[in-house]
Amino acid sequence: MENILTICYLIGSVTFILGLKMLSHPASARKGNLIAAAGMTIAILGTIFLYEDKEEGKKLGNYIWIFSGLIIGTIVGTLIAKKVKMTAMPQMVSLFNGMGGACAALISIIEFQHIAHNIENGGGAVHHGLLISIFLGAIIGSVSFAGSMIAWGKLNGNIKDYAYGGQQVVNVGLMAVILGIAAYLLFTLSPENAYWFYIIFAVSLLYGVLFVMPIGGADMPVVISLLNSFTGVAAACGGFLYDNKVMLTGGILVGAAGTLLTILMCNAMNRSLKNVLLGSFGGATKASGGNKEQGNYKEISLSDAATVMAYSNKVMIVPGYGLAVAQAQHTCHELEKLLEEKGVEVKYAIHPVAGRMPGHMNVLLAEADVSYDKLLEMEEANDEFKNTDVVLILGANDVVNPAAKNDPSSPIYGMPILEVEQAKTVIVNKRSMKPGYAGIENDLFFQPKTSMLFGDAKAALQKLVAEIKNV
């Protein structure tokens, strides 16, 4: 039986590798996800029915508990994942990541109790390797859990950014405390000081909270990706603990791939990981933009906007988070079709980090059946803006802020942007003049060729569609 389990685990490991590989190509991504899911199912079922304890040769018990846990988790997980709106996807990933982290931490706690129990009964020397994996699993799992929950709350809008002076010092101090206690326990573990382990656990949770708290909401995707790779490492610790190869391969694979993905995401925003984690972007920088001369902006009426767009040759739509929040992707597609019928060429300019996550806009527009070849990536779009008559910005802000190009003091300086100001006219749809997620003013809105169309993206688009029909 043990042999079959080994094969199950082998299949599991291979599907994880294949799955990740296929996930990084658009054509095979969906299949890759399913393959990894199938491999996971095989590994889980194999464990339940075939696992035998190495020393005692005992099979697993408590089937009722195991299966009720699996069933509850499956039903709840499927329901949440199916019900969630496309706009709330990033939060979901963070939430599920937190669950994995908590799972790893709980495993460590239970295994530690076993060891503590054994020592109390005078059961031989403790294996240091075992203790290290338990400590690491508990620390990384808890940090990942607490951090993910904070990230989840931030993206949900429940938790505000919170930065204070000296937070780096406090964080480093906490980490030192955690590692200090862990090292101390590693060499002196006895029934009298076993409770110190729970202090590690508590301080790790606190560290997770304080680690994510000051990081600006706009950077949450990067943080989630980083925590994702943390949880991978925590899972790998479980692999050490049980000498379980599939946990080890899966965990380390995600740990490595997740770290690289985090760096790639930072690159897409032209920032370094260090800058994201320590820069507390969006939190502390709000003041700098506020005291600048604002100048005047002008509004455009719906009928004027409709006329301008209907009689132009080429319209470029720049979607942003506002579009996602208003769930306006379908109306947006309607507008696009209507304009095309009138002989206007319509394209979408997609900034890689528009919305709250890389690829967010692509997913959203694809949901509304917008054709793939109408979506231009940033470089392509920037080449085409000069031949564009009207740029319609739907709830995007920081990704079109010219300060990223010409204001070295701006916190987003250096980030590649969509150079919409090269177009002949720019119409900006926003709910208000409030600054965007990074909390900085956008000079674009005060330029003479820009006009503002205030209102919720969906409502505004619906009215715009109605107006264009009348033109």
Add this chain to the structure above:
Amino acid sequence: MQNILNFITEHQQILYIVILMIFLGIEIIGKVPSVLHTPLMSGANAIHGVVIIGAIIVMGKAESDNYLALILGFLAVILGTLNVVGGFVVTDRMLEMFKKKTKG
């Protein structure tokens, strides 16, 4: 020093796996287009749900009178399942939209 060397020899298999997996993990996603960053992250998120296997082992080994271990283990199984199932379903939902797009 001797301890460390012993440790390495004893666990060389595992160490090999770790080192090779790190390189593999970096290698296989190296060329991912930015459009796929989110689904890839979500997919990787589901894969580290493999931690559920640890939860199942802990749960299955718990003695039936050790209620603390039973309850914590039960919780761990639920959380792990959430991670796996939720992760894969969310990823599939994201990618479903991509599929439509390539057709359209």
